[in-house]
Structures are given as structure tokens and as C-alpha cells.
Amino acid sequence: MSRTKKIRTEKEISKKASFASSRVTPDDATAEAVEKYPSPIRYIDLFCGIGGFRYAAKAAFDNLGIKGKCVFSSDIDKFAQDSYEANFGERPAGDITKIKENEIPDFDLLFGGFPCQAFSICGLQKGFADSTRGTLFFDIARIIKEKQPRAFVLENVKNLASHDNGNTLKTIVGALEDELGYHVDYMLLNALDFGLPQKRERIIIIGSKKKFDMDWSFKIEKKKTLSDVLDKKVDKKYYASDEIVKKRKAMHTATEYPSIWHENKSGNISSYPYSCALRAGASYNYLLVNGERRLTPREMLRIQGFPNDFKIVVSDSQIRKQAGNAVPVDMVAKVIEKFLPLAF
Ligand SMILES: C[S@@+](CC[C@H](N)C(=O)[O-])C[C@H]1O[C@@H](n2cnc3c(N)ncnc32)[C@H](O)[C@@H]1O
Known part of the structure; x- marks a missing residue:
């Protein structure tokens, strides 16, 4: 796939008429899943925050009849670690820049909503290490290079596409495709189109060792309104x-x-x-x-698609920050559900 492709808008997505994934019953899905996927699918949750990807993965795995297991998580923020531990029973490791890739257990799937940072693209570059060192994408890339997972799903802000005149996104996709050897696609998606009452546009980058053709149109059966999420x-x-x-x-x-x-x-x-x-x-x-x-914090969490039983164990100001940083669960769940059958 070309790395010069343009970011498509949600309008363009909605123009695609068809919804590719046909409905399967849970029994069909389970039988198919046993053959197709490692059991369990081992995944890592980088920049895990309060676990938006983890909830999304669980929803997607359940719908596909797959067993999943998180084998490693990391977040540098103590309060995010507190929230994650209270909800998932595991304390994430800290600063990813300090963790050697060979210290991470083997895994099949990588998730990461990483902070957007400028890359230095001046001078002679010999590869992603040259152009991305010192950024958090570099840490994702070095882990992928060492561990060779089957697939990954990354998330970033809309501005990643225009950041440094598009060079940042180009560097990222170039590293994933040309240097790490993955097939890559990406799309700008809006949480509003996934049944959440929030306009939140995010770039989702997906990659797989297997060639794939992702259909980014999604059919959402139940949309939540503000009345559904407000107390x-x-x-x-x-x-x-x-x-x-x-x-x-x-x-x-x-x-x-x-x-x-x-x-x-x-x-x-x-x-x-x-x-x-x-x-x-x-x-x-x-x-x-x-x-x-x-x-309220609970309303913010609902607007991001977190369940009502998510335990709030930090102060109001910390949970506001955590909810504001999180990935919209329903949106990423749909992407993962559609992508995994193509990637495995
Ligand atoms: C955009 S948020 C991701 C939130 C997450 N996807 C969720 O659903 O809650 C980025 C996270 O990266 C974490 N982070 C920033 N620098 C880090 C580092 N060096 N090592 C590990 N985590 C880091 C931040 O603390 C923050 O929680």
C-alpha cells in the first residue's frame, strides 16, 4: 500500500455503501475462531492509560469467539496505573523508554494510543531509528521489530495527519511498511459514528504481516444519546x-x-x-x-464508552484527565472486530 495516500474523512467513509462483515452466530464464530486464531491471542497494551483498548479488545474478542490475554501493559503515569490496576488487577509497567524489548513477553497483537511528537527528519537518515529516536513511536517500532507480532492497532489525534506538513504520519507509516515489513492502512474516524455521543476524531493505524483490504464502513445498530449517558x-x-x-x-x-x-x-x-x-x-x-x-467523571467515562462498573479510584481531577486521554471504546472495538479476521 502506498504511504502517500491521503487521510480519508468520515464523509468519504460513509459514502461506501456496503457493510462487509456478515452476521455469524456465536457458535459459528467460535468454531471458526478455534482454527484461525492462536488461543489465547496474546496482546500488549502500550500507553494503556485506563484501558480503553483493553475494553475494546474484550468486546471484539467476545463477538468473534476468541480468547484474549493481555501479557504486558505500560503507562508512565502513577494515577493511570492506579486506575488500571483497580480495574484489571494488574499494575502496568512504567516508562516504556526504559523497558528493553526483550524484557516484554511474546505476543501476537500490539495496541497503543501513543502521544504525537515531532520527528527530526532533517539530515541524512538511515531508517526509522534515525528519524524517530527519542519519540514514543520509536519505542513502538523497536518492540514490533524485536517481537514480530501478527498485527497492531495504533491510535492518535487527528492532527497527526497535518503535523509537520504530513511528514510525521509519513515517517510512521514508512517505518511500519518499508522497514518493519507490515501491510498498513489508516483512517480518520469519529466516535460519533460509532454510537457514542461525542465528536472525537482520531486516526487509527492498523497493520498486519498478512496483506489485507480493510473496509472502513461500519454499521452501528444502537446509538447512545446524551440522555442515555447523563445522570x-x-x-x-x-x-x-x-x-x-x-x-x-x-x-x-x-x-x-x-x-x-x-x-x-x-x-x-x-x-x-x-x-x-x-x-x-x-x-x-x-x-x-x-x-x-x-x-461528572462517570458521565465522561460513559461518553468514552467505559462501562458503569469501571472503578473510579483516583481524584476527580485525575479521572477527568484519564477520561480525556482515553480512546473511545466502542469505536476501537468495531475496528478490532473487523480487522482481526483480515489479519489472522
Ligand atoms: C493518549 S493516552 C492513551 C490512553 C489510553 N489509550 C486509554 O484508553 O486510556 C497516552 C498515555 O501514554 C502515557 N505515556 C506517556 N509517556 C509514556 C512513556 N514514556 N511510557 C509509558 N507511557 C507513557 C500517558 O501517561 C498516557 O496515559
Whole structure:
């Protein structure tokens, strides 16, 4: 596949008429899965945060009748480790840059939502090590090179495509294809198209040792609305001050109820029957439910597709950050479910 291909938009995706994967019964799926996949499929969860990929993988494995086992996870953040441990019973390893690739157990599948960083592409380059060293993608690449997994699914922000005039994405795809020998495809996807009430656009990069042709159109049967994820009764502490509410309401009138009001960088207010992208470091009041209150941590987690039994064991400010950093579970679950049959 060419690495100069353009990022396609979700509009282009929706133009694709067909939904390729036909429905199979769980029994069919299990019988097929026994032959096709290693049992269990061993995977690693890099930059694991609070386990968005892990929930997504579980949902996809269940639908495909596959057994999965997480054999390694890593996140540098102590509070993310606390949340992950409370929910999955394993404490992730820390800074991935300090972990030698041969210390990681063998695995079949790699997941990673890695931070986007600039690559140095000036000067004479001899390969990915030259152009990506010192970035967290380099750590993904060196682990793939050593461990040779069957496939990987990576996630990054929309801006990765335009970052450094497209050179960052080009370097990443080039390293995965030309140097590591994988077949690679990628797509810009929006959580809103996967039944979550959040506009969150993310680039998903998939790769496999096997040649594949991914159909990026998805049929979503059940869409969650804001009413499905918002709590009926909310503690007073989440309400903005009278002054802020008054100011917001003087500037904007919503046409939908419930709605989430979004304040952009220039201070303009707009409202939608879904949330704008949750962000880890955003100001406290940039999203207000009905122009009046902040989202609770539980609501934020639901907007990202995390289950209600996800245990919150850190402070409000830490869980807000963690929810803002997470991958939309329902979106990645659909990608994994469609991709695995092509990759194995
Ligand atoms: C975009 S978030 C990924 C969130 C995750 N996909 C989820 O669903 O929660 C990136 C994560 O990378 C972690 N991180 C940053 N630098 C790291 C490093 N050197 N080693 C391991 N993890 C790192 C951050 O702490 C953060 O949790």
C-alpha cells in the first residue's frame, strides 16, 4: 500500500455503501475462531492509560469467539496505573523508554494510543531509528521489530495527519511498511459514528504481516444519546457559578435539550446534542451540560464508552484527565472486530 495516500474523512467513509462483515452466530464464530486464531491471542497494551483498548479488545474478542490475554501493559503515569490496576488487577509497567524489548513477553497483537511528537527528519537518515529516536513511536517500532507480532492497532489525534506538513504520519507509516515489513492502512474516524455521543476524531493505524483490504464502513445498530449517558441527579459541586451560567445564557440559546455547550478558544459558545471531544488538559468550564454544569467523571467515562462498573479510584481531577486521554471504546472495538479476521 502506498504511504502517500491521503487521510480519508468520515464523509468519504460513509459514502461506501456496503457493510462487509456478515452476521455469524456465536457458535459459528467460535468454531471458526478455534482454527484461525492462536488461543489465547496474546496482546500488549502500550500507553494503556485506563484501558480503553483493553475494553475494546474484550468486546471484539467476545463477538468473534476468541480468547484474549493481555501479557504486558505500560503507562508512565502513577494515577493511570492506579486506575488500571483497580480495574484489571494488574499494575502496568512504567516508562516504556526504559523497558528493553526483550524484557516484554511474546505476543501476537500490539495496541497503543501513543502521544504525537515531532520527528527530526532533517539530515541524512538511515531508517526509522534515525528519524524517530527519542519519540514514543520509536519505542513502538523497536518492540514490533524485536517481537514480530501478527498485527497492531495504533491510535492518535487527528492532527497527526497535518503535523509537520504530513511528514510525521509519513515517517510512521514508512517505518511500519518499508522497514518493519507490515501491510498498513489508516483512517480518520469519529466516535460519533460509532454510537457514542461525542465528536472525537482520531486516526487509527492498523497493520498486519498478512496483506489485507480493510473496509472502513461500519454499521452501528444502537446509538447512545446524551440522555442515555447523563445522570438525572448530580451533586451541586458540578454546577458552574451563577455568574458563569448567566454569562453563557446571555450569549447563547440552545435548540436541543439536553445539550452540551462548548466554549471555543475565542470564547464563542455553541451547543450540540452530543459532547465535543473530551480533553485531558481542558479548562474546567469549556463543556457545560445545558450551559449549567460540568460533566461528572462517570458521565465522561460513559461518553468514552467505559462501562458503569469501571472503578473510579483516583481524584476527580485525575479521572477527568484519564477520561480525556482515553480512546473511545466502542469505536476501537468495531475496528478490532473487523480487522482481526483480515489479519489472522
Ligand atoms: C493518549 S493516552 C492513551 C490512553 C489510553 N489509550 C486509554 O484508553 O486510556 C497516552 C498515555 O501514554 C502515557 N505515556 C506517556 N509517556 C509514556 C512513556 N514514556 N511510557 C509509558 N507511557 C507513557 C500517558 O501517561 C498516557 O496515559
